[in-house]
Amino acid sequence: MNLTNRKRVFDPISATFTLIIIASLVVFNVLPLIKILIESFTNADGVTYSFMGYVRAFQYEQNREAIIHTLVSSSLAALLSTIIGFIFAYCSCYLKMRFKRLFDFVALLPIISPPFAMSLSTILLFGGKGLISKTLLGIQNANIYGFWGLLFAQTFSFFPMAYLALKGVLASIDPSIEEAARDMGSSRWKTFTKVTLPLALPGIGNAFLVVFIKCVADFGNPNFIGGDYLTMATQIYFQATGGYEMQRCCALAMLLLVMTLIIYLLSQSVLTKRTYVTITGKATRERTPIEEKHITIPLNIFCGVVTALVLLMYFMIPVVSFIKVWGVNYEFTFKNYQQAWKLGSEALFDTLWLAVITTPLTGLLSMLMSFLIVRKKNKLTGLMNTLGMMGMIIPGTILGYAYVLQFNEPPIVLTGSLILMVASCCSRYLPLGLSSGVTSLRQIDPSIEESAADLGANSMKVFVKVTIPLIRSAFFGGLVYVFVRTMTSMSALIFFVSPRHQLLTTTIMRMVADGRYGAACAMGTMMIIVVLIAIACLYGLIGLFGVNRKEIKLL
Amino acid sequence: MKNTNTKNVTLKNVIREYVSPDKKTFRAVNDISLEIHSGEFVTLLGPSGCGKTTTLRMIAGFENPTSGDVFIGDENVTAVTPDNRDTAMVFQSYALFPHYDVFNNISFGLRLRKLKEDEINKRTKEIMELVGLKGLGERLPNQLSGGQQQRVALARALVVEPGVLLFDEPLSNLDAKLRVSMRNEIKRIQRRLGITSIYVTHDQSEAMALSDRVIVMNKGVIEQIGTPNEIYSHPASVFVADFIGRSNFIECKVRSVGEGVTTVDMYGKTLEIQDTAWQNRTAGQTVTVMARPESVRLADQGVFKTHINSSIFMGAMQEYICDTDGMQIIVEDYDYAQHKAYSEGEDVYVAFKENTLHII
Numbered sequence: 066m067n068l069t070n071r072k073r074v075f076d077p078i079s080a081t082f083t084l085i086i087i088a089s090l091v092v093f094n095v096l097p098l099i100k101i102l103i104e105s106f107t108n109a110d111g112v113t114y115s116f117m118g119y120v121r122a123f124q125y126e127q128n129r130e131a132i133i134h135t136l137v138s139s140s141l142a143a144l145l146s147t148i149i150g151f152i153f154a155y156c157s158c159y160l161k162m163r164f165k166r167l168f169d170f171v172a173l174l175p176i177i178s179p180p181f182a183m184s185l186s187t188i189l190l191f192g193g194k195g196l197i198s199k200t201l202l203g204i205q206n207a208n209i210y211g212f213w214g215l216l217f218a219q220t221f222s223f224f225p226m227a228y229l230a231l232k233g234v235l236a237s238i239d240p241s242i243e244e245a246a247r248d249m250g251s252s253r254w255k256t257f258t259k260v261t262l263p264l265a266l267p268g269i270g271n272a273f274l275v276v277f278i279k280c281v282a283d284f285g286n287p288n289f290i291g292g293d294y295l296t297m298a299t300q301i302y303f304q305a306t307g308g309y310e311m312q313r314c315c316a317l318a319m320l321l322l323v324m325t326l327i328i329y330l331l332s333q334s335v336l337t338k339r340t341y342v343t344i345t346g347k348a349t350r351e352r353t354p355i356e357e358k359h360i361t362i363p364l365n366i367f368c369g370v371v372t373a374l375v376l377l378m379y380f381m382i383p384v385v386s387f388i389k390v391w392g393v394n395y396e397f398t399f400k401n402y403q404q405a406w407k408l409g410s411e412a413l414f415d416t417l418w419l420a421v422i423t424t425p426l427t428g429l430l431s432m433l434m435s436f437l438i439v440r441k442k443n444k445l446t447g448l449m450n451t452l453g454m455m456g457m458i459i460p461g462t463i464l465g466y467a468y469v470l471q472f473n474e475p476p477i478v479l480t481g482s483l484i485l486m487v488a489s490c491c492s493r494y495l496p497l498g499l500s501s502g503v504t505s506l507r508q509i510d511p512s513i514e515e516s517a518a519d520l521g522a523n524s525m526k527v528f529v530k531v532t533i534p535l536i537r538s539a540f541f542g543g544l545v546y547v548f549v550r551t552m553t554s555m556s557a558l559i560f561f562v563s564p565r566h567q568l569l570t571t572t573i574m575r576m577v578a579d580g581r582y583g584a585a586c587a588m589g590t591m592m593i594i595v596v597l598i599a600i601a602c603l604y605g606l607i608g609l610f611g612v613n614r615k616e617i618k619l620l
Numbered sequence: 621m622k623n624t625n626t627k628n629v630t631l632k633n634v635i636r637e638y639v640s641p642d643k644k645t646f647r648a649v650n651d652i653s654l655e656i657h658s659g660e661f662v663t664l665l666g667p668s669g670c671g672k673t674t675t676l677r678m679i680a681g682f683e684n685p686t687s688g689d690v691f692i693g694d695e696n697v698t699a700v701t702p703d704n705r706d707t708a709m710v711f712q713s714y715a716l717f718p719h720y721d722v723f724n725n726i727s728f729g730l731r732l733r734k735l736k737e738d739e740i741n742k743r744t745k746e747i748m749e750l751v752g753l754k755g756l757g758e759r760l761p762n763q764l765s766g767g768q769q770q771r772v773a774l775a776r777a778l779v780v781e782p783g784v785l786l787f788d789e790p791l792s793n794l795d796a797k798l799r800v801s802m803r804n805e806i807k808r809i810q811r812r813l814g815i816t817s818i819y820v821t822h823d824q825s826e827a828m829a830l831s832d833r834v835i836v837m838n839k840g841v842i843e844q845i846g847t848p849n850e851i852y853s854h855p856a857s858v859f860v861a862d863f864i865g866r867s868n869f870i871e872c873k874v875r876s877v878g879e880g881v882t883t884v885d886m887y888g889k890t891l892e893i894q895d896t897a898w899q900n901r902t903a904g905q906t907v908t909v910m911a912r913p914e915s916v917r918l919a920d921q922g923v924f925k926t927h928i929n930s931s932i933f934m935g936a937m938q939e940y941i942c943d944t945d946g947m948q949i950i951v952e953d954y955d956y957a958q959h960k961a962y963s964e965g966e967d968v969y970v971a972f973k974e975n976t977l978h979i980i
Contacts, residue, residue: 241715244682247702248709249729249780263719350673353682 079441079524083449086434090452092477093488097467098322098459104470105315118312119320128317131300135321138212138296139280142219147273149220149371150227151265156364157228158235161354164372171375172225176546177596178379179553179570179589180285183218186378187290189385189582191217194392196381210292218286221375223279227272234268235261240352253360267335274332278325282460284556285570289577297321298462298556305466305560315470318463329458386587401583402591408576409588412567417595419483419566420551423490428544431495435502435539436532440511441524450503457496461556464489469560481563489557494550498543505539506532541607545600552596623815627693627706627783629656629679634688636674648674650840651688656818661810663819663827666837667863673788675837676820680786681705692783708777709786712793714769716761722748722772723757729780747779750809767798774806778813785810787819791826803829824864828852836860854896854978861910861980868911868949869980877901882979884909886972887945889923893977901979908980913952915976918942918962922969931964942970 106114122128157165175182191198191209198207238261246256287296295303297317304314355361386405389396434453438446456464468489472479479485517531518524533540555570562568569592576585636649649671656662664672677683678690681702689698697705708729717725727744735743748754751771761769770790777785787806791799807830810817821827827834828848836843836851836859844856855861858869872884872891882895884907893909901907918928918940926942926949933939938956942949949970953959962968 239713239715241711241713242717244680244702245709245711245715245776246717246728247682248680248705248707249776250703250732251728252703255732260717 076441076524079437080445082433083437083441083445086430086437087445087449087452090449090455093468093492094452094455094459097464097471100471101315101318101322101463101467104311105319107312109310109312118316121310121313122316122320125313127295128300128313131295131297131317132320134212134294135281135296135298138215138219138294139277139283142216142223142280143273143277145216145220146224146227146276147231147269149224150229150272150276151231151269152364153224153228153368153371154231154235156368157232159352159355160361160364161356162361162365162368164369167372168228168368171372172228174375174379175222175225177549177553177600178593179573180222180283180555181289181570181574182382182589183222183378184214184286184289185573185577185585185589186381187214187218187221188577189381189391189586190378194582196392199392208292210290211294214290214292215287215294215296218290219280219283221378222283222286223276224371225375226279227276230272230275231265231268234265234272238264240350243352253355253357270335271332274328274335278328278332278458281321281325281328282462282556284460284462284559289574297324298460301462301466302559305469311470314466318466321460322463325458325460382586382593383590384586385582386590388583391582398583401587404581404584405576405587405591408581408584409569409572409591412569412572413588413591413595415567416552416569419486419490420548420599422483423487423494423551424544424548426487427491427495427547428498428540430491431498431543432502432533432536432540433528434495434499435506435536436528438499438503439506440514440532450499453499454496456492456494459493461489461493461554461558464492465557465560468557481561481565483566486558486561486566489561490547490551490554493554493557494547497546498539501539501542502536505536509535537607541603545603548599548603549596552592552599623781623813625706625781625783626658626814626816628658628660628816629784629818630654630691631675631679632689632691634675634678634685634690636671636678636683637686647840649678649685652840652842654835654842654845656816658816659814661807661817661819661830661832663821663831663834664837665821665824665827665834665863666843667822669839670837671840672820672822672837676709676786676788676818679784679818680707680709706783707786708780708782708784709788710770710773710777710790712789714761714773714790714793716769716772716776718761720760721757722753722759722761722764725761725772726753726775726779728776733780743779747775750812751775751778751805766794767802770794770802771805774809778809778815783816785815785817787817787821789821790819791821792823799826806830836863838863853976855910855980858908858910858980861978866913866950866952868913868916870909870911870947870949872907872909874901874903874905874907876903882907884979887924891972891974891977893979894975895979897979910978910980911949911972912976913939913950914954915973916949916951917971917973918951918953918959918968919971920960920968922971924970924972926968926970928962928964928966928968931962942968944970 105118106116108115108117153168156162157168188195188209190196191207191214193199193206193208195207195209198204198209242264243256243260246260251259282298284298284302287294287299288302291299298321301314301318301321304317385391386401387397387399389398389400434449438450468485472485513535514527514531517527522530553570555568555574558568559571562571569588573585573588576588631652631654634649634652635647637645637647639645652675664675666672674683678685681697681700685698689696691697692706717728720728723744726747727740730740730743748757751774753768753771753775756764756768761772764772773790791802794802803826819830831848833845834848834851835845838859844851844860851860852864855864861867861869870886872886875883875885875890877883877898880894880896880898881892882898882901883890883892886909895901924944926944928940929943930941931938937952937954938961940951940953940962942951951970
């Protein structure tokens with residue numbers, strides 16, 4: 066008894082790990098942001114400090130526009146996404162429907178595809194040479210670039226995210242609460258407005274804000290389809306890479322960062338009000354699905370149309386990859402693949418290499434951190450948790466820019482190295498694995514690990530032999546997520562692209578900019594195939610470890 | 621405060637089938653007919669999966685029968701939605717509206733009926749006083765104890781003065797002591813209001829304590845309907861005898877049948893047993909005789925020799941588990957202070973109180 070107590074009080078192994086992880090998180094998550102903060106106050110002479118950066122950031126008309134654009138388009142896209150996502154979630158939880166599984170499949174598509182997939186398909190369908198706009202409707206020079214295109218692309222990119230979040234919210238409502246209302250004499254509609262909606266409201270608010278953050282930080286869609294409709298993320302990128310004045314650009318970056326932070330804190334405070342959903346006893350039975358035709362038919366039609374549209378959008382990419390010249394000559398060809406291979410094979414291998422390095426590193430790190438956070442609970446590990454979760458709310462563009470500023474000059478010079486790419490992906494995709502690891506570990510009785518320690522295993526052994534196997538589904542879920550996101554990410558990595566380290570997403574972007582839609586789609590198709598193969602391999606590996614596939618949750 | 625609206629409930633040949641994902645049909649409720657009188661307290665009792673909750677939910681309207689009819693009062697409500705049925709349910713999970721305070725939870729149904737504000741106030745206050753929630757009107761459900769939440773759920777159902785009150789295992793989330801006091805409370809309020817009540821439980825002591833009549837269900841069918849005394853003393857089947865209390869079952873041969881009396885052979889000895897179903901017996905037939913453990917005695921001398929496998933002091937009684945020619949007999953001695961105590965391994969005799977034996 067004494068022995069184990071002493072072990073828990075001071076454990077040199079976990080203390081060392083905690084300190085090392087905190088140090089690296091400070092280097093890669095905190096210092097770069099401080100650097101941006103300092104730069105935003107540093108005048109051009111590099112010695113004096115002032116608020117002029119912020120003043121000029123607001124004086125610059127493009128910036129003012131970008132701020133308004135970001136707020137308007139993001140809030141609208143988040144609103145539409147939340148509404149569509151809610152309808153889908155409601156159908157999934159309350160209705161008797163045939164294609165529920167299809168919903169979940171559709172919800173997974175944005176995760177395994179590059180962040181600009183929707184923009185690309187929107188352009189291919191509704192753009193100047195679009196299938197619907199030009200070929201079917203005969204509109205010449207249709208201009209989809211701008212506000213409407215962005216709103217459309219973002220809504221379709223992000224509503225699945227709202228759907229997944231809201232599905233969880235609605236599923237956690239005890240169906241007998243609604244039955245009680247029905248039993249007291251309230252109609253379906255009254256039950257919905259007086260019980261279901263108020264109970265789901267905090268969750269709806271949270272879903273809205275989460276999508277809002279995504280839209281505000283989104284770089285892929287505005288960059289692809291925004292055209293003249295500049296947003297803060299694209300504006301920061303152009304100013305940062307275009308050699309404009311650094312102080313003003315850092316000031317704008319700080320504004321975006323503060324904005325996302327505020328939205329994030331808001332979303333968290335909204336979420337804490339949700340506690341009442343599960344206060345009374347456990348949900349005792351499954352919800353009896355609604356079968357009334359006047360409810361199911363309209364909702365089915367809505368979801369069917371939206372699902373078909375999403376599938377069509379994603380289907381476009383492989384289809385276009387086999388077409389000679391989109392919008393002009395719809396002949397079948399393999400040429401696009403030849404061209405894509407010539408222009409992009411290097412980028413494909415570079416990106417794959419990056420993902421292969423990042424995935425196990427991030428996966429192991431998140432599990433190690435979860436273990437330390439849950440089982441060695443103290444102030445230090447609490448700090449580590451906060452630092453680790455930071456990556457979730459830092460927009461990619463800002464992280465990339467901050468790395469460029471921070472690691473271009475001493476004390477740590479890493480410019481052009483793979484380390485920066487790996488670190489940025491790790492920082493951004495760590496939080497998911499970390500939070501799912503922490504959650505699943507909290508559900509496991511600590512006495513299992515304590516008994517191992519009691520039998521003489523040190524904390525390293527306990528972690529490897531007991532903890533990892535216990536939380537393996539969170540671990541593998543994290544691996545799949547990190548791999549896929551790294552393969553398809555762009556916003557932060559775009560800052561580190563060099564002839565030595567090329568990137569799949571930026572290569573595709575360049576092809577689109579050059580008008581090589583066929584090659585871009587061929588490249589995108591290859592990317593999706595590589596991602597799917599990798600997921601299949603990981604699932605195979607998971608099977609070897611005896612994890613049920615259904616336990617694995619993406620996103 | 622007597623409820624004048626109370627109604628009777630009739631089920632006619634009700635069947636409820638479910639189709640599992642692999643297309644197999646499963647009958648949760650298999651052709652049930654029953655009649656519950658106005659003002660009566662009836663319990664649906666049975667193990668989990670016996671169809672009792674499904675039956676209750678069909679009365680409430682949450683499930684539709686695959687075939688058959690449900691009547692509340694004189695009205696056939698089979699196709700009527702729950703909001704238009706004159707029932708009110710107390711749920712297992714209480715199902716309180718977490719976003720409303722106690723007062724608004726209870727007055728929910730009254731508001732939907734568009735009553736005047738002072739009428740709503742008056743009736744809600746009355747009910748709150750009746751169930752002992754006075755002064756808690758502004759609390760939110762998560763600020764209440766389990767027992768208080770239970771009272772709110774009860775009050776919410778009572779306040780709309782339903783024709784039928786439904787209970788879906790309402791006490792199963794409470795601890796043992798609270799369960800007993802709440803069930804007395806329910807009984808008191810039901811008696812006071814005289815409202816037809818249908819109560820689902822798997823707890824036989826709850827069923828015994830509350831009910832005018834108990835309906836024992838198993839595998840979707842009714843095994844027996846009767847007063848608590850009838851189902852305990854004269855179970856209609858081995859299942860009922862086994863489910864309600866503990867029982868010893870002894871296979872015997874019928875020797876002869878007389879009016880109201882059946883004579884059986886038990887281990888070579890002859891016993892005369894009171895038997896209401898004597899007309900169904902024939903000499904030479906094998907029947908099962910049930911003996912409740914408390915109606916079996918141990919003695920130094922007698923006719924049935926047995927061996928004590930275990931003797932355990934349980935507080936309220938001394939429990940013996942005996943072996944008689946390979947058959948287990950359980951004996952519960954509640955008067956152990958007056959009787960001789962036996963210990964494990966002893967060979968003794970068992971004696972049956974003949975008037976408590978029952979042929980199934």
